[in-house]
Amino acid sequence: MPGRPPSRTDRLFRALLRVFPFDFRADYGREMEQTFRDQRHEVRQEGSMAALARLWFETTRDVFTMAPREHLAIFQQDVGYALRTLRRTPVFAAAAILTLAIGVSAVVAVFTIVNAFMLRPLPVDRPAELMSLSTRDRHAAVPHGLSFADLQDYRSEGAVFTDLLGYAPRPAVLDAGRGVERVTLGMVTDNYFSLLGVQPALGRLIHPEEGRARGDVPVLVLAHDYWRSQFGGDPEVVGRSARLNGRQFTIIGVTPLSFKGTDALIRVSGYVPLWMIDDLMYTSGTSILERRDAHQLTVLGRLKPGVSLAQARAALQITSADLARQHPSTNKDVTLLVVPETHARPNPGIGPFFRVIAIGMAALAILLLLITSANVVNLLLARAAGRGREIALRSALGARRGRLARQLVTESLALALMGSAVAVPVVVLAMRGLEQFFAQMTSIANFRPDLSLDLRVLGATLGVAIVSGIVSGLAPALYAVRADVNALLKTGGRGTPGESRGGLRGALVVAQVALSLTLLVIGGLFARSLARADDIDLGFQPEGVLLASTDPGMQGYDPAQRLAFYRNVRDRVVALPGVELAAWISWPPFAIVYDTTNLYPEDQLPVADGETPQAFTAQISPEYFAAARVPLVEGRAFDDRDDADGAPVAIVNQTLARQFWPGRTAIGRRLRIESDTLDVVGVVRDGKYNFVWEAPSGMVFRPLAQDIPSAATIAIRTTRPPSDMSSVVRDTIRRVQPDVATYDVRTMRDYLDSGNAFAIFRLGALVTGLFGGLGVLLASIGLYGMIAYHVSQRTQEFGVRMALGAGAADIIRAVLMRGGCVALIGVVMGVLLAGGLAQLLRTFLLDVSPFDPLTYAAVAVLLILISLLASFVPARRATTVDPLAALRAD
């Protein structure tokens, strides 16, 4: 038998054994082959083919049961070894884990956002069948929704879609017996829940065919979250009545916990039939549902089984063309867009734009992960070089190289997994912060994207960790495998692999220094802008002002009732102790929703259509300029004369006055706004109305009593800290009219910080500062890894130099020079890059030059100091080399 060539069955069994780990095979493979050969021989003598088949079956099954256990045992052993090794080198371990945590965090954070807005299927029946329908007309840059009339026509097409549903998020005032609250409602078509396949958690949902006309079925379905938070999950809530915008509704049910609506950005508190939209919005005249120009609805369709997206598009194009012929005034030149629902988040208008940004963000995150992986490779290589002798020794003692490589990869895998364990909670916190940021912006709508980490994200994290662990571990593993044992033992472990990549390594560190400098400079410029924000001239005095918004129009108040409400509230608020002045404005400066108007001076001919001058416009009560401390430049402020019985008047700002009547007085001139002609009675100083960085823009103020807005905000100048007054102001307004909800009660300072005004600087400074800080950390770890490797390669050279009389200071200087050079090149490149980028962002900088020398100098000095520190640690180690030991190593 010895020396006999292996038979085909032998070779087959040998192939089967390859699923065992290499070591196991090497130890027992030949014996197993022999044993199996004996077993076959025995069975063959019995002459039963069935027995032979059973032997093969049982042996194969056994191999596949035992092999994974062997792999697992080795893995456990390697993990144990890796953990012990890492514990012995805590600085290295911390640096590597931190580095990987940064890279993994970036990828996971981006993936969480991408998951929420592009991937996570809606928790409904067969979500992949859902398509988004939107329209784009020739004049509009972005797609928009459909009108209800159009939706009905597309539904009747019937061949490609099972059905289509429509919904529209709308603000509303809800009174469920415990006072009024402003909420966001989903107004949905009757088939909304049935087409999605959503089942109620309690009671029932809106039925298909429920309601056939305007005002039918005043029923309300509560969203699960809202029911939990506002009703404490009370099951008795079904059947109770509630008032929405002053109208009577019956609560019929609660949605399931998993269903958070069909809008990725706006979270609704409840759902009502779309038939109720006219009642809730107090529409007079033609129903919104009958107007083809009212593109109110976001539309989803469920494809019939077997129908492709292309077929659906083709079929609906025909309907679309029919509609254009039948209703040219509204549907001509309108293109219908059909895309998968996941492509149209958070809404069809910004979905495509969002996808481009997401891809860019993902690319940046992956780049960051690559940089961090490269840093870890450097760290591992530096250590592998230091461990060269240990590895060579173990190798000489009989450890197989494949086994050593596997163990090194396991070690970097363990590092990556620990890095991810740090990254996941960091990302969870960051996403909560982001959700908070959205939620605090305004109560106009409930912006609350669901940025939770689900199994998909955790799975992706694990995948990223495993890949980055293996990738980072591969280089040092190959180093260990390739290294010549004899040479390593002789040279004391300073091999040469990787040395040729020294240039690449240097370039990598230069890039990191440059990028982190760029980020820090931008962050610094934003921070300096923020510091200047207090000094910037907004045109009014924000300190000491409390704001509170109300929307009596939403409750169906007619103009006279609204005016009475505004006056009543103003009189009572002004009488409160601690209040100096109070005045209404239809929208405060920097509001997300604001008004503009076309206008021209009466003494100048109206210019061609489309070129009519535009200006911001707001209605104010007489005391507004005094309360907001807007200086009057010329003429008079509004007073009690300026009501419905008085002559229509206006006050303009300096920019508008200059624009229409340059070099002349504006007082006494007349303005045409739509059908009104207004006498200009005053000019006030310019201010900022929409963005802090906007160019001076025209503004027209009109008296509240002459043009009564549906919603308005009261600005209260207090003698006490304004934040102390919020609850008393809320109570006061409630006492005037309990059914009008008060929302966005906050100090002007808070409002400016979280809204359109300064939020972008805070966010910009925070994000760039955070990433810049992380970048510096990464760059210093990268530099440390590079210098440590450099030093480990030159231990012997340093030993010789010290033996020849060089002092520790000389060695340290030599190493620091190298680190300093790399850092300096990075700093120079970073300054150039930051200068270019800051130039692009100059619009967003408040009174700070994009080349602000202080910011640049501070960041550059900081980076060079950190770089020198990162180099100093390994440099000092170089001086501890015993010259004799270094020489003896040869």
Next chain:
Amino acid sequence: MTSRTRSVDHFLPLTPPVLHTLVALADGDKHGYAILKEIARRTAGDVRLSAGTLYALVKRATADGLIVESDERPDPALDDERRRYYRLTPLGRRVAAAEIARLESIVEMARAKNLVRRRGLA
């Protein structure tokens, strides 16, 4: 002494394949195939180990010091360079004995409760 007792207890209970293997080696060194055959024969074919299970347990039992590879080749005429013979160590013998004693005590307990009867007396 106590430490040794603990080290024996540490291995208990044994899985049936391990116990069978240790028992198979009690009366002399054997190679892998011989162990499989012996177990199958003694249990009338009830316990049939496959090569993978056998060598995985050989590896572990060797690492634990229950068996060792023996350098003696009992029958040079039948010997084959591929075959390795395994021998029960004193520790392996004690562990096997302890496991048998453990099983016996369970059997005694079962008998006392008339769960099983002594074979041949029924």
